[in-house]
Amino acid sequence: MSIDEPMVETILLDKVDNSEHSIGNYINTIDSYTIFNRNCDIYDRKSKKLLARFRKRAIKNEKNQRAFGLNIKSLANRKKESRGAAAGSIDRKKLRTSVQELYDTSNYRTKYYKRDGQKSATSICNYAKSNVIGYIDTSARSGYKEKVNLAAYCRDYPAKYEKCLPLIVDLCRVFNQIDKDRYEIQYDLLKDQYRMADTPFSTVTVNYSWQTAIHQDANNGKDCLACMTVIKDPVNKNDYKGGELLFPEYKIGFNVSQGDVLVADTVNNYHCNAPLEPLYTESLGDWPEIDLMNNWHLNRISMVAYLKKSCMV
Secondary structure (H helix, E strand, O other), X not given: OOOOOOOOEEEEEOOOOOOHHHOOOOOOOOOOOEEEOOOEEEEEOOOOOEEEEEEOOOOOOHHHHHHHHHHHHHHHOOOEOOOHHHHOOOOHHHOOOOOOOXXXXXXXXXXXXXXXXXXXXXXXXXXXXXXXXXXEEOOHHHOOOOOEEEOHHHHHOHHHHHHHHHHHHHHHHHHHHHOHHHHHHHHHHEOHHHOOOOOOOXXXXXXXOOOOOXXXXXXXXXXXXXXEEEEEOOOOOOOEEXXXXXXXXXXXXXXXXXOOEEEEOOOOOOEEEOOEEEOXXXXXXXXXXXXXXXXXXXXXXXXXXXXEHHHEO
């Protein structure tokens, strides 16, 4: 069966919660949420605008999934300190050990004292195992002449980057099949020099075993849709439960598992993840203490493909 043959339920929902006051907060219990685990299209009842299209087992190519996992693993496990609201309100157990006393803390950003007693020159966010491939915004002070450049990982490891592209193309094909009109609009909005293969995507964010806090995707193209799928790290045996993608204003979530595809408006709608929890009490492999403490050692890899507004025509 092709992905558009199974029955797709169309659902209209009302907003039930204003999540703006909760930016940077985590949703730690989903008892009050409706979790979708079936093909569906969700719209806002009042505006009739699309919230999300969800398709189960839409990507079948296990070879491409495995290749992506193997070639993105070294990047995906890197910790960043710049993910803003998505990294959550400042939490000492999510900061590197060299950070001493904090000051000028504002929800999800903080400055800090270094070990030598000096003040930091910049603000940081909680650690996040969240990285990008494709095209990113760059600044002149970083030594770049152009405002948008290919991410360092893609330049430094071109062979690995090339082996990641087939799964991104698979995701693109599903997008085209389930929402051809929006696919074509976004394809035409993307400048060709920033195109990842023959897709409407400029950039892919890869999250490794990471629960996001409530946020919106402010750097994505206006009214553009993001496309998401999940794979399991093929060499990590630390299996998980949870991690559903939640939309707090509607009290709903999607159980996005390996091979599933979620196409959603993450620019205009607040979203986050449910907690990730290990299936087994004993962890396998050698993991830093901070990873074990925060459940950053589980084998869930999510990839989110989108069009950055800086890459639009």
